[in-house]
Amino acid sequence: MTALRLTTVTGEALRPHLADVARLRIAVFREWPYLYDGDAAYEERYLGRYATAPGAAIVLAFDGDRAVGASTCLPLAEEGEAVQAPFRAAGWDLGRVFYFGESVLLPEYRGRGAGVGFFVEREAHARRFPGIDTAAFCAVMRDPADPRRPAGYVPLDAFWRRRGYVPAPDLVCTMSWKEIGAAEETPHELAFWLKRLPPEAA
Template identity: 45%
Template sequence: MSALSFTTKKGSEIASVFDELARLRIAVFRDFPYLYEGSVAYEKAYLKTYSQSERSFLFAVYSGDEMVGATTAIPLRDETDDIRRPFTQTSADIDRIFYFGESILLPAFRGLGLGHRFFDEREAHARSFGTFRTTCFCAVERDENHPAKPLDYRPNDLFWQKRGYAKQDALRSTLDWPDIGESVSTPKTMVYWMRDL
Protein backbone atom coordinates (compact mmCIF):
# COMPACT_ATOMS: atom_id res chain seq x y z
CA MET A 1 0.00 0.00 0.00
CA SER A 2 1.47 3.36 -1.06
CA ALA A 3 1.63 6.25 1.38
CA LEU A 4 -1.64 8.15 1.44
CA SER A 5 -1.91 11.72 0.23
CA PHE A 6 -4.82 14.15 0.43
CA THR A 7 -6.23 16.86 -1.79
CA THR A 8 -8.98 19.44 -1.43
CA LYS A 9 -10.94 20.99 -4.27
CA LYS A 10 -13.68 23.59 -4.20
CA GLY A 11 -16.35 24.74 -6.62
CA SER A 12 -15.42 24.42 -10.29
CA GLU A 13 -12.12 22.72 -9.38
CA ILE A 14 -14.09 19.55 -8.61
CA ALA A 15 -14.73 19.02 -12.33
CA SER A 16 -11.07 18.13 -12.77
CA VAL A 17 -11.58 14.83 -10.90
CA PHE A 18 -15.04 13.87 -12.21
CA ASP A 19 -13.80 10.68 -13.90
CA GLU A 20 -11.92 9.45 -10.83
CA LEU A 21 -14.74 10.33 -8.47
CA ALA A 22 -17.36 8.72 -10.72
CA ARG A 23 -15.40 5.44 -10.88
CA LEU A 24 -14.90 5.44 -7.12
CA ARG A 25 -18.59 6.11 -6.43
CA ILE A 26 -19.62 3.27 -8.73
CA ALA A 27 -17.15 0.85 -7.11
CA VAL A 28 -18.14 1.61 -3.51
CA PHE A 29 -21.88 2.01 -4.04
CA ARG A 30 -22.14 -1.46 -5.62
CA ASP A 31 -21.99 -2.85 -2.08
CA PHE A 32 -24.98 -3.22 0.22
CA PRO A 33 -26.99 -1.20 1.13
CA TYR A 34 -26.80 0.86 -2.08
CA LEU A 35 -26.43 -1.99 -4.60
CA TYR A 36 -25.95 0.66 -7.27
CA GLU A 37 -25.59 -0.34 -10.92
CA GLY A 38 -23.92 2.91 -11.94
CA SER A 39 -22.62 4.47 -15.10
CA VAL A 40 -19.92 7.09 -15.56
CA ALA A 41 -22.25 9.19 -17.73
CA TYR A 42 -24.92 9.34 -15.01
CA GLU A 43 -22.31 10.06 -12.35
CA LYS A 44 -20.75 12.94 -14.25
CA ALA A 45 -24.17 14.51 -14.86
CA TYR A 46 -24.92 14.32 -11.11
CA LEU A 47 -21.50 15.67 -10.11
CA LYS A 48 -22.03 18.83 -12.19
CA THR A 49 -24.20 20.01 -9.28
CA TYR A 50 -21.03 20.24 -7.21
CA SER A 51 -18.85 21.95 -9.81
CA GLN A 52 -21.54 24.58 -10.33
CA SER A 53 -21.64 25.61 -6.66
CA GLU A 54 -19.03 28.16 -5.55
CA ARG A 55 -19.09 26.83 -1.98
CA SER A 56 -18.97 23.08 -2.68
CA PHE A 57 -16.16 20.98 -1.30
CA LEU A 58 -14.28 17.79 -2.11
CA PHE A 59 -11.71 16.07 0.08
CA ALA A 60 -10.02 13.12 -1.62
CA VAL A 61 -7.58 10.42 -0.51
CA TYR A 62 -4.98 8.97 -2.86
CA SER A 63 -2.78 5.92 -2.68
CA GLY A 64 -0.12 6.71 -5.23
CA ASP A 65 -2.01 8.05 -8.25
CA GLU A 66 -5.28 6.27 -7.42
CA MET A 67 -8.21 8.00 -5.72
CA VAL A 68 -9.20 5.52 -3.00
CA GLY A 69 -11.53 7.69 -0.93
CA ALA A 70 -13.50 10.90 -1.21
CA THR A 71 -16.12 12.97 0.50
CA THR A 72 -18.14 15.97 -0.66
CA ALA A 73 -20.23 18.77 0.81
CA ILE A 74 -22.39 21.54 -0.63
CA PRO A 75 -24.81 24.17 0.70
CA LEU A 76 -28.27 22.59 0.76
CA ARG A 77 -29.53 25.52 -1.31
CA ASP A 78 -27.27 24.36 -4.16
CA GLU A 79 -28.28 20.68 -4.06
CA THR A 80 -30.84 19.06 -6.35
CA ASP A 81 -34.59 19.43 -5.84
CA ASP A 82 -34.86 15.80 -4.66
CA ILE A 83 -32.40 16.43 -1.83
CA ARG A 84 -33.85 19.83 -0.84
CA ARG A 85 -37.52 18.84 -0.96
CA PRO A 86 -37.95 17.42 2.59
CA PHE A 87 -36.66 20.74 3.95
CA THR A 88 -38.52 23.10 1.63
CA GLN A 89 -41.75 21.35 2.63
CA THR A 90 -41.14 22.47 6.23
CA SER A 91 -40.19 25.79 7.79
CA ALA A 92 -36.46 24.92 7.70
CA ASP A 93 -34.10 27.72 6.63
CA ILE A 94 -32.17 25.90 3.93
CA ASP A 95 -29.67 28.75 3.69
CA ARG A 96 -28.39 27.71 7.13
CA ILE A 97 -27.93 24.03 6.27
CA PHE A 98 -24.87 22.40 4.69
CA TYR A 99 -25.45 19.07 2.97
CA PHE A 100 -22.87 16.29 3.10
CA GLY A 101 -22.71 14.08 0.03
CA GLU A 102 -20.86 10.80 -0.20
CA SER A 103 -18.20 9.44 2.11
CA ILE A 104 -16.63 6.62 0.15
CA LEU A 105 -13.56 4.49 0.75
CA LEU A 106 -12.30 1.36 -0.94
CA PRO A 107 -12.40 -1.57 1.54
CA ALA A 108 -8.61 -1.86 1.90
CA PHE A 109 -8.45 1.68 3.34
CA ARG A 110 -11.17 1.39 5.96
CA GLY A 111 -10.38 1.30 9.66
CA LEU A 112 -7.66 3.95 9.38
CA GLY A 113 -9.66 6.82 10.84
CA LEU A 114 -10.48 8.34 7.47
CA GLY A 115 -14.22 8.31 8.16
CA HIS A 116 -13.66 10.72 11.04
CA ARG A 117 -11.31 12.79 8.89
CA PHE A 118 -14.05 13.10 6.26
CA PHE A 119 -16.49 14.51 8.81
CA ASP A 120 -13.84 16.80 10.32
CA GLU A 121 -12.97 18.26 6.92
CA ARG A 122 -16.58 18.81 5.84
CA GLU A 123 -17.66 20.31 9.15
CA ALA A 124 -14.68 22.69 9.13
CA HIS A 125 -15.54 23.77 5.59
CA ALA A 126 -19.17 24.44 6.54
CA ARG A 127 -18.12 26.42 9.63
CA SER A 128 -15.68 28.52 7.62
CA PHE A 129 -18.53 30.56 6.13
CA GLY A 130 -19.92 31.60 9.51
CA THR A 131 -23.53 31.42 8.32
CA PHE A 132 -24.37 27.72 8.47
CA ARG A 133 -25.89 26.28 11.65
CA THR A 134 -26.68 22.69 10.72
CA THR A 135 -25.24 19.86 8.68
CA CYS A 136 -27.11 16.89 7.26
CA PHE A 137 -26.81 13.91 5.00
CA CYS A 138 -29.14 11.13 3.88
CA ALA A 139 -28.72 7.36 3.76
CA VAL A 140 -30.66 4.67 1.96
CA GLU A 141 -33.06 2.48 3.93
CA ARG A 142 -33.19 -1.18 2.98
CA ASP A 143 -35.42 -3.90 4.37
CA GLU A 144 -33.93 -5.63 7.41
CA ASN A 145 -34.31 -8.97 5.61
CA HIS A 146 -33.09 -7.86 2.20
CA PRO A 147 -31.73 -10.90 0.33
CA ALA A 148 -28.50 -9.10 -0.62
CA LYS A 149 -27.66 -8.07 2.94
CA PRO A 150 -24.34 -9.68 3.98
CA LEU A 151 -24.37 -11.75 7.16
CA ASP A 152 -21.62 -9.59 8.64
CA TYR A 153 -23.17 -6.25 7.61
CA ARG A 154 -22.92 -3.48 10.18
CA PRO A 155 -24.74 -0.22 9.51
CA ASN A 156 -22.99 3.09 10.14
CA ASP A 157 -25.65 4.33 12.57
CA LEU A 158 -23.48 4.02 15.68
CA PHE A 159 -20.59 5.84 14.02
CA TRP A 160 -22.89 8.66 12.93
CA GLN A 161 -24.40 8.91 16.42
CA LYS A 162 -20.91 9.20 17.94
CA ARG A 163 -20.28 12.08 15.55
CA GLY A 164 -23.32 13.83 17.03
CA TYR A 165 -25.79 13.09 14.24
CA ALA A 166 -29.40 12.13 14.96
CA LYS A 167 -31.68 10.26 12.59
CA GLN A 168 -34.64 12.34 11.42
CA ASP A 169 -37.38 9.85 10.65
CA ALA A 170 -39.72 12.64 9.56
CA LEU A 171 -37.30 13.82 6.88
CA ARG A 172 -37.26 11.47 3.92
CA SER A 173 -36.77 11.70 0.20
CA THR A 174 -36.87 9.30 -2.71
CA LEU A 175 -34.04 8.77 -5.17
CA ASP A 176 -34.09 6.44 -8.16
CA TRP A 177 -31.28 4.22 -9.40
CA PRO A 178 -30.96 0.71 -10.89
CA ASP A 179 -29.94 -2.04 -8.51
CA ILE A 180 -27.11 -4.36 -9.54
CA GLY A 181 -28.16 -6.51 -12.47
CA GLU A 182 -31.08 -4.24 -13.37
CA SER A 183 -31.41 -1.79 -16.24
CA VAL A 184 -34.42 0.15 -14.91
CA SER A 185 -34.20 2.62 -12.03
CA THR A 186 -36.48 2.03 -9.06
CA PRO A 187 -37.28 4.38 -6.14
CA LYS A 188 -35.26 4.12 -2.90
CA THR A 189 -36.21 5.74 0.40
CA MET A 190 -33.54 7.99 1.88
CA VAL A 191 -33.65 9.10 5.52
CA TYR A 192 -31.82 12.16 6.83
CA TRP A 193 -29.39 12.60 9.68
CA MET A 194 -28.61 16.03 11.18
CA ARG A 195 -26.50 17.81 13.78
CA ASP A 196 -25.89 21.38 14.81
CA LEU A 197 -22.51 22.80 13.91
Protein backbone atom coordinates (compact mmCIF):
# COMPACT_ATOMS: atom_id res chain seq x y z
CA MET A 1 0.00 0.00 0.00
CA THR A 2 1.61 3.24 -1.14
CA ALA A 3 1.70 6.21 1.20
CA LEU A 4 -0.44 9.18 0.29
CA ARG A 5 1.41 12.38 -0.55
CA LEU A 6 0.05 15.62 0.92
CA THR A 7 0.79 18.94 -0.76
CA THR A 8 -0.39 22.40 0.26
CA VAL A 9 -1.18 24.57 -2.76
CA THR A 10 -2.00 28.31 -2.82
CA GLY A 11 -2.87 31.07 -5.26
CA GLU A 12 -3.01 30.60 -9.00
CA ALA A 13 -1.22 27.25 -8.66
CA LEU A 14 -4.57 25.92 -7.40
CA ARG A 15 -6.45 26.42 -10.65
CA PRO A 16 -5.31 23.20 -12.38
CA HIS A 17 -6.56 21.23 -9.34
CA LEU A 18 -10.02 22.78 -8.92
CA ALA A 19 -11.80 20.28 -11.18
CA ASP A 20 -10.36 17.43 -9.08
CA VAL A 21 -11.44 19.08 -5.84
CA ALA A 22 -14.92 19.61 -7.29
CA ARG A 23 -15.09 15.94 -8.26
CA LEU A 24 -14.06 14.88 -4.76
CA ARG A 25 -16.57 17.18 -3.05
CA ILE A 26 -19.43 15.89 -5.19
CA ALA A 27 -18.49 12.26 -4.53
CA VAL A 28 -17.85 12.47 -0.79
CA PHE A 29 -20.61 14.89 0.17
CA ARG A 30 -23.23 12.60 -1.39
CA GLU A 31 -22.65 10.43 1.66
CA TRP A 32 -24.36 10.87 5.03
CA PRO A 33 -24.49 13.27 6.79
CA TYR A 34 -24.46 15.87 3.96
CA LEU A 35 -26.43 14.03 1.24
CA TYR A 36 -25.36 16.77 -1.18
CA ASP A 37 -26.55 16.63 -4.78
CA GLY A 38 -23.58 18.47 -6.28
CA ASP A 39 -23.07 20.22 -9.59
CA ALA A 40 -19.61 20.45 -11.20
CA ALA A 41 -20.09 23.92 -12.68
CA TYR A 42 -21.21 25.35 -9.32
CA GLU A 43 -18.36 23.59 -7.54
CA GLU A 44 -15.68 25.06 -9.75
CA ARG A 45 -17.11 28.57 -9.31
CA TYR A 46 -17.29 28.08 -5.54
CA LEU A 47 -13.76 26.72 -5.36
CA GLY A 48 -12.32 29.45 -7.57
CA ARG A 49 -12.17 31.82 -4.60
CA TYR A 50 -9.39 29.73 -3.10
CA ALA A 51 -7.15 30.82 -5.97
CA THR A 52 -7.81 34.51 -5.28
CA ALA A 53 -8.58 34.97 -1.56
CA PRO A 54 -5.51 36.16 0.40
CA GLY A 55 -4.24 33.42 2.69
CA ALA A 56 -6.36 30.64 1.21
CA ALA A 57 -4.91 27.17 0.66
CA ILE A 58 -5.97 23.66 -0.29
CA VAL A 59 -4.15 20.58 1.00
CA LEU A 60 -4.29 17.88 -1.66
CA ALA A 61 -3.81 14.15 -1.05
CA PHE A 62 -2.31 12.21 -3.95
CA ASP A 63 -2.01 8.51 -4.70
CA GLY A 64 0.71 8.76 -7.30
CA ASP A 65 -0.50 11.50 -9.64
CA ARG A 66 -4.19 11.04 -8.77
CA ALA A 67 -5.88 13.45 -6.36
CA VAL A 68 -7.87 11.34 -3.88
CA GLY A 69 -8.56 13.90 -1.18
CA ALA A 70 -8.59 17.63 -0.46
CA SER A 71 -8.91 19.94 2.52
CA THR A 72 -9.49 23.70 2.35
CA CYS A 73 -8.74 26.68 4.57
CA LEU A 74 -8.71 30.47 4.50
CA PRO A 75 -8.84 33.39 6.95
CA LEU A 76 -12.34 33.78 8.36
CA ALA A 77 -12.24 37.42 7.22
CA GLU A 78 -12.16 36.11 3.63
CA GLU A 79 -15.13 33.77 4.08
CA GLY A 80 -18.75 34.47 3.20
CA GLU A 81 -21.22 36.16 5.49
CA ALA A 82 -23.02 32.91 6.39
CA VAL A 83 -19.88 31.58 8.08
CA GLN A 84 -18.82 34.91 9.56
CA ALA A 85 -22.24 35.81 11.01
CA PRO A 86 -22.20 33.72 14.21
CA PHE A 87 -18.72 34.98 15.07
CA ARG A 88 -19.77 38.59 14.53
CA ALA A 89 -22.87 38.05 16.69
CA ALA A 90 -20.72 36.59 19.48
CA GLY A 91 -18.31 39.53 19.38
CA TRP A 92 -15.32 37.75 17.85
CA ASP A 93 -12.53 39.57 16.05
CA LEU A 94 -12.61 37.82 12.65
CA GLY A 95 -8.90 38.55 12.21
CA ARG A 96 -8.11 36.00 14.95
CA VAL A 97 -9.72 33.02 13.22
CA PHE A 98 -8.70 30.73 10.37
CA TYR A 99 -11.61 28.83 8.88
CA PHE A 100 -11.11 25.21 7.88
CA GLY A 101 -13.66 24.35 5.21
CA GLU A 102 -14.23 20.89 3.84
CA SER A 103 -12.07 17.79 4.15
CA VAL A 104 -12.97 15.15 1.59
CA LEU A 105 -11.26 11.81 1.04
CA LEU A 106 -12.37 8.89 -1.10
CA PRO A 107 -13.57 5.99 1.09
CA GLU A 108 -10.91 3.52 -0.03
CA TYR A 109 -8.17 5.85 1.23
CA ARG A 110 -9.51 6.44 4.72
CA GLY A 111 -7.63 5.16 7.75
CA ARG A 112 -4.22 5.91 6.20
CA GLY A 113 -3.41 9.14 8.04
CA ALA A 114 -4.69 11.71 5.56
CA GLY A 115 -7.34 13.03 7.95
CA VAL A 116 -4.72 13.81 10.60
CA GLY A 117 -2.42 15.19 7.92
CA PHE A 118 -5.10 17.56 6.67
CA PHE A 119 -5.38 19.13 10.13
CA VAL A 120 -1.60 19.26 10.66
CA GLU A 121 -1.00 20.97 7.32
CA ARG A 122 -3.84 23.47 7.68
CA GLU A 123 -2.85 24.39 11.23
CA ALA A 124 0.75 24.93 10.10
CA HIS A 125 -0.48 27.14 7.27
CA ALA A 126 -2.75 29.17 9.57
CA ARG A 127 0.04 29.81 12.08
CA ARG A 128 2.01 31.68 9.43
CA PHE A 129 -0.45 34.59 9.59
CA PRO A 130 0.00 37.28 12.26
CA GLY A 131 -2.85 37.62 14.72
CA ILE A 132 -4.35 34.18 14.07
CA ASP A 133 -4.86 32.28 17.32
CA THR A 134 -7.91 30.07 16.60
CA ALA A 135 -8.85 27.43 14.03
CA ALA A 136 -12.54 26.79 13.36
CA PHE A 137 -14.60 24.42 11.27
CA CYS A 138 -18.28 23.52 11.17
CA ALA A 139 -20.20 20.30 10.68
CA VAL A 140 -23.82 19.70 9.75
CA MET A 141 -26.21 18.91 12.58
CA ARG A 142 -28.43 15.87 11.94
CA ASP A 143 -31.08 14.12 13.99
CA PRO A 144 -29.55 10.81 15.18
CA ALA A 145 -32.96 9.24 14.56
CA ASP A 146 -33.05 10.32 10.89
CA PRO A 147 -34.01 7.15 8.95
CA ARG A 148 -31.41 7.99 6.29
CA ARG A 149 -28.58 7.60 8.80
CA PRO A 150 -26.60 4.48 7.80
CA ALA A 151 -26.48 1.60 10.23
CA GLY A 152 -23.22 1.64 12.13
CA TYR A 153 -22.40 5.24 11.23
CA VAL A 154 -19.79 6.67 13.62
CA PRO A 155 -19.61 10.49 13.87
CA LEU A 156 -16.18 12.13 13.73
CA ASP A 157 -16.54 13.87 17.10
CA ALA A 158 -13.98 11.63 18.85
CA PHE A 159 -11.46 12.17 16.02
CA TRP A 160 -11.91 15.94 16.20
CA ARG A 161 -11.48 15.93 19.97
CA ARG A 162 -8.24 13.97 19.63
CA ARG A 163 -7.00 16.73 17.35
CA GLY A 164 -7.71 19.24 20.13
CA TYR A 165 -11.00 20.69 18.86
CA VAL A 166 -13.96 21.38 21.13
CA PRO A 167 -17.58 22.21 20.23
CA ALA A 168 -18.71 25.83 20.49
CA PRO A 169 -22.46 25.57 21.20
CA ASP A 170 -23.05 29.31 20.75
CA LEU A 171 -21.65 29.30 17.20
CA VAL A 172 -24.04 27.88 14.60
CA CYS A 173 -24.36 28.91 10.97
CA THR A 174 -26.88 28.14 8.24
CA MET A 175 -26.02 26.98 4.73
CA SER A 176 -28.32 25.82 1.95
CA TRP A 177 -27.81 22.99 -0.51
CA LYS A 178 -29.87 20.56 -2.54
CA GLU A 179 -30.07 17.10 -1.02
CA ILE A 180 -30.23 13.93 -3.08
CA GLY A 181 -33.80 13.48 -4.30
CA ALA A 182 -34.86 17.03 -3.43
CA ALA A 183 -36.26 19.50 -5.95
CA GLU A 184 -34.55 22.57 -4.49
CA GLU A 185 -32.08 23.78 -1.90
CA THR A 186 -33.01 23.68 1.77
CA PRO A 187 -31.30 25.34 4.77
CA HIS A 188 -29.12 23.27 7.11
CA GLU A 189 -27.61 24.22 10.46
CA LEU A 190 -23.92 23.57 11.06
CA ALA A 191 -22.21 23.70 14.45
CA PHE A 192 -18.67 25.00 14.95
CA TRP A 193 -15.67 23.38 16.59
CA LEU A 194 -12.69 25.46 17.74
CA LYS A 195 -9.02 25.00 18.66
CA ARG A 196 -6.54 27.49 20.04
CA LEU A 197 -3.45 27.72 17.85
CA PRO A 198 -0.32 28.56 19.83
CA PRO A 199 2.34 30.44 17.87
CA GLU A 200 4.97 28.44 16.01
CA ALA A 201 8.04 27.75 18.11
CA ALA A 202 10.90 30.11 17.34
